[in-house]
Amino acid sequence: MSIKILATADLHLGKQSSDVMGDYASTKFTLNKITNYCIDKSVDVLLLCGDIVDYDNRFFEAYGPLQEAFDRLGKDGIEVYLVAGNHDYGVLPQIIKTGNNKHIHLLGSDEKWEVREFTKNGQTIQFVGWSFSKRFVEESAMLSWDSSLLDPNYQTIGILHGDVGASNSRYGPINLDDLRHTDVSLWLLGHIHKPELLIEQPTVWYTGSPQALSAKEAGMHGPLLITIAPNQPLKIEQIGMSPVRYENISIDVTGVVSEEDLRNRVISDLKENAELMLTELEEVLSLVYHITLVGKNSRQREIESWKRTIVEHTARLETGTAISVRRVEAQISPEVTNLKQLAQQSSPAGILANTILAIEEDRDDPFLNELIKEWISKIETANRAGVYSSLPQESVLETTSDVARSAIKDECNRLLGELMNQISNPN
Ligand SMILES: [Mn+2]
Structure with a gap:
């Protein structure tokens, strides 16, 4: 038995892919595909690493599609763990609070690291995350990192939104060295839209945007499928999903x-x-x-x-x-x-x-x-x-x-x- 996780970020609900016409230009299209995939492939957990909604003022545009996706996932027993990014720091907690969302877990509100355990058939893992609470964050979230929050008996997956290698960034600067010494076996990051494996040990990925939004986002786009079996190395593959x-x-x-x-x-x-x-x-x-x-x-x-x-x-x-x-x-x-x-x-x-x-x-x-x-x-x-x-x-x-x-x-x-x-x- 194993735990199956689908991870993505930067969907930017409310936005459209440029240079194309049709229903699929809207990122609602890919939200629906992500939901279908989770249900059809018996995924256990959906991880969202920030900027799922395009802007903080997109409550009404995002509410319907996002809540519908959450409802469908909930009906199938799929849990969602997520952090907020620089675009959805306000609107995301608001949407979650409005609906019936016991299965939706926003980690790290108020820019404080938070850990949640997830168990399936006796196998337990933990998710740790940190959320933006305002548009600009100039200090690294890792300054307040606290390893003692983690249970050393469980494998850990970290989710975070921010700007790797850009120490002057106003969008949550992240220094990769700070992620190396954290007892976290897999870091999943949001913010940069190009999917990229940044380090292998520990494994650090930018999941990338699941739907390519403009010509700046060339190449394949889609969420990562992560399979965690006890005492086995992590299996990670990218699922092409962008229309x-x-x-x-x-x-x-x-x-x-x-x-x-x-x-x-x-x-x-x-x-x-x-x-x-x-x-x-x-x-x-x-x-x-x-x-x-x-x-x-x-x-x-x-x-x-x-x-x-x-x-x-x-x-x-x-x-x-x-x-x-x-x-x-x-x-x-x-x-x-x-x-x-x-x-x-x-x-x-x-x-x-x-x-x-x-x-x-x-x-x-x-x-x-x-x-x-x-x-x-x-x-x-x-x-x-x-x-x-x-x-x-x-x-x-x-x-x-x-x-x-x-x-x-x-x-x-x-x-x-x-x-x-x-x-x-x-x-
Ligand atoms: Mn961002």
Whole structure:
């Protein structure tokens, strides 16, 4: 006999996946799938590691779907242990209090560590957790960690929401070293939406968001299934459950000479890429690509115009998955046989070639340094502009020197392609 646990975080009820249409865009869809999975697969415990509800003011949007899920789980004898994150610190306790929720256990209210035991067929484990009670938490929850709360006879699973490795974070900074010495065999964390195994001993996971919400959340998304059998190592596997999957793909356009060529290359590359991950697409209704055109081609300007219709491309896979394209960008280098030789010239083409090389070789160059300074100052001005002030922080453009270098390189390549075309076709 064993204990089966399904763990997830960051569902953000009230939000929708971007770039897709249909019922499944709403994260209510995945809440329902999680509930069905727990019931169909005889899961014993559902663990939720924070930010299950998108915002503190989403009570009415979240209440119905969440309470319905809790009710269905309760009817099947499934217990839920959870902590609150920086988004749902207020709304989550409120929803739990409103319904008939004896089987729902919010751990660590008031930012105080709390332990609860769970027993099935004589096998006991314990869950320990800590919840946000306000939006911003600047001190690590581990400062108040107290090992004496734990019963040393039982295996422990810790659940916590926070920002690993970001000591200046206002969203509950977590230092991984603090988790290493806690007598907890498995830590399950929420906040970062990309599922990731952070350490093996003790095992520390970001469960990731069960439903991918935007192109920033590429790859497979779904809860972790954890099986605990007495005297056996933990078994952990990710269950693909997200109805949407975002992928970034580079397509080489070297040798493309016509719009038809470009179209054929895009269609066949997307199909090939999707077919490679077919086994992971069973639950995926929509596969959304962000395409970057790369390679060497001097028809940069024509490709810019040919690529405009690519976003209209759709196709369907044998799994029923619909393929679509959200965005196409081009990072194409001109067909220059010898960039180094060209960089020796003092002509505009030579200066562009030298700048591209300086970025590629990570070399210090006075002209490039000026460009970076100017780029950063322009983007900072744009970020400060009133029209953007209502955008959430994550939509603001980054102004690091790496981002500047990559933007400048794209632009130099484009200009150099233009120049080379003018030189080879003077009219
Ligand atoms: Mn969070």
